Structure formats: C-alpha cells, structure tokens
C-alpha cells in the first residue's frame with residue numbers, strides 16, 4: 306500500500322512489540338530519539354517511599370513514515386498518570402496571565418456573551434475558565450484528575466471529572482449542550498487515543514462554533530533542543546502539517562494558527578467544522594504549512610539528526626556540572642517540572658551535582674524528584690543556603706524565575722539555563 310521509502314540513516318530501534326502509529330495505524334520502525342529508561346515524571350517520591358523501588362519505562366520516541374506523527378508508545382495508561390496529578394496551573398504567574406490575555410482575545414474575536422457556552426478540556430484548577438466566568442459567560446470544565454477538579458469546583462467553576470473522548474463528548478453534549486468555544490491547552494499532545502479525542506471534539510462542537518488548542522510545536526522542539534519535553538505523559542509531538550491531517554480525518558478544518566512563545570514555542574490552532582465554510586483558511590495558516598514543508602516536515606531525513614543533537618546537549622550539561630563541582634561550587638535547582646525529570650534522569654544528575662531543588666507548589670515540597678531522588682524544598686531555602694548556581698529546570702519560565710530570584714546576585718549567585726544550549730547568566 307505504501308510507497309518504498311528512501312534510506313534515511315535512521316536505524317530501526319529494537320522494540321519489545323510492534324507499536325503502531327496512533328493516528329494512521331502504520332507500524333512504527335523509525336526512531337526519533339531514545340532517552341533510555343525513565344520513571345513517570347509526575348510521581349514525586351514521598352519520604353516514606355525512599356526505600357522503595359520505582360517503575361521505569363522506556364522513553365523511546367518514534368516518527369511515523371506515513372503521517373510523520375512523532376510519538377511515544379502508550380507504556381502507561383492515562384488513568385495511572387492523570388488521576389492524581391500534581392500539576393496546578395495556577396502556580397505559574399506567567400501562565401495565569403497568558404490565560405487572561407487569551408480570554409480577552411477569544412471573547413472579542415468570537416463575539417462571546419452570556420448566551421454562549423465555553424468548555425475547556427483538561428481544565429485543570431480552573432485557571433483559565435475563571436476569566437470567562439468573571440465576564441458572565443457560562444463555562445464547563447472537563448478534567449480527569451479528581452483532586453485538581455475539586456479545586457476548580459471550590460472556586461466556583463463547574464467541572465465534570467472524566468477523560469475526554471467520543472463517548473464522554475456525547476454524554477456531555479446530552480447533559481450540557483454543545484460548545485460555542487471548545488478549547489484545550491496542552492492536552493492534545495497528552496492523549497493516547499488521538500482519533501477518539503478529536504472525534505469527541507467534532508461531536509461536542511456546536512454548528513458554527515470554534516475550537517482552539519495550544520500545544521508545543523515539534524519544529525521548535527527540534528530547533529531548540531527541547532528533548533526534555535519528551536516524557537511518558539506527552540504521547541505525541543505535533544507539527545501543524547500532521548495535526549491538520551488528524552483534524553481533517555474527523556471533519557474538522559484548521560482555519561488559522563498563531564505561533565506563541567509559551568512552553569518554548571507553541572502553536573495555537575483554530576478549528577471549525579469542515580462544512581462551516583464561512584470562516585476561510587487564513588494566509589498565515591497556509592504560510593506556516595508551506596514553511597513546515599520547506600523545513601522537511603514530510604521527509605524522514607529531517608528527523609534523523611535529532612538523536613546526535615540530544616547527546617551533544619547532554620554532554621554540554623554534564624561538562625558544566627563536572628567543571629563546577631571540581632571548582633567546589635554549590636548548585637541548587639529551581640523547579641521540579643516534568644521536563645526537569647527527563648533532563649535529570651537522561652543526564653544522570655542526582656545529589657552528586659544538585660544539592661536540592663525548590664518549587665512553589667506546596668504539593669511537591671517535601672517530596673523527591675522521580676528516579677533521581679533530589680529533595681524538593683521551599684524556595685526560601687535558596688536564600689538560606691546561598692548556592693553559587695541556580696539551575697533552572699523550567700527553562701520556558703526563565704525570565705519570570707530570574708526576576709523573582711534576582712536577589713541571588715547579592716551573594717554572587719548566577720543562573721544556569723540548560724536548554725536550548727547551556728548558558729550561564731551572571
């Protein structure tokens with residue numbers, strides 16, 4: 306059925322069982338990058354678990370040679386990952402501001418008012434929907450993690466606790482009606498059953514309604530060495546080219562797109578029912594597609610050099626760590642995000658390099674990073690211990706963190722940002 310592919314230099318990776326592309330069903334034989342074995346990045350270790358073993362799973366990403374979806378196999382089921390999730394969006398100031406700006410844009414562009422309904426998939430603790438609610442627009446959150454949904458409900462954001470897909474979309478439409486605006490930020494990449502998820506959006510979207518979704522852009526991941534955004538919870542790595550194919554297969558058309566700085570470079574796509582031709586496809590959507598094709602989004606060769614680039618990034622990070630420790634410097638981490646755990650595990654950084662890390666989320670304080678067992682403390686510990694270097698793990702928030710922690714310069718402390726290429730900020 307498929308045409309013979311040219312040789313690419315990508316060695317087919319060894320694999321326990323044949324995995325198939327979660328969009329088009331093709332056998333996955335081309336490695337994108339293999340980061341070895343890693344624990345789940347959000348299972349922070351509690352003190353009483355320190356003497357226990359942890360499960361590690363392969364962190365091996367493939368690229369499909371038919372639709373070019375970069376993806377991880379579903380090593381762990383989402384119910385294991387997301388039912389008690391530690392990520393609370395409201396603990397990042399810049400993310401909350403991003404949500405406010407999005408709301409202002411969406412209300413104006415889509416002409417939303419009290420007669421409309423806004424639904425968010427993976428609504429987290431209500432950090433975004435609260436802005437629509439404050440304008441009197443009816444909202445509904447859809448969130449699989451019961452502990453996180455409970456926080457939203459306490460804030461007055463109606464939230465239904467379930468995983469999203471075609472079946473739950475039908476139930477939600479029956480109970481609450483369809484959505485004028487259906488949105489999802491950083492969720493599309495996190496669903497293993499991609500087809501079922503997009504089919505659900507088709508069902509839940511009102512005729513004439515709009516979908517917006519934000520997700521990290523595969524192009525930026527590769528261009529900026531963001532290998533640490535690969536973790537088990539993040540099943541798919543998305544280009545505009547491939548997402549367009551996925552949506553089209555379910556009767557949805559991407560009619561506009563914006564490139565955002567969030568999460569190191571994201572896309573915000575705008576989708577509509579394919580029948581809803583009143584909204585023409587914008588020039589910038591066409592232009593991005595052409596740019597991706599010119600970059601080589603639909604050629605396997607484009608993906609072949611990423612592995613070597615990742616290895617070199619690891620060598621640079623370790624080179625800094627080793628030199629700093631030989632000079633008797635003290636290094637503390639900042640943050641314990643999912644991406645940080647991929648980086649720490651892949652690079653083999655434990656307390657031999659990082660004394661501790663800190664996080665503003667009380668949920669993580671007092672726990673340990675998965676696999677590498679680095680203690681996660683309150684940010685005040687930085688001022689008490691005066692480290693020489695503050696190693697910023699959530700590099701996408703580096704500006705916010707460097708401004709909050711500017712006082713480390715009082716004792717000569719310096720910031721270190723590992724991605725895209727390790728850089729020290731005196």
Ligand SMILES: [Zn+2]
Pocket residue numbers: 326327328329330331369370371372373374
């Ligand atoms: Zn495919």
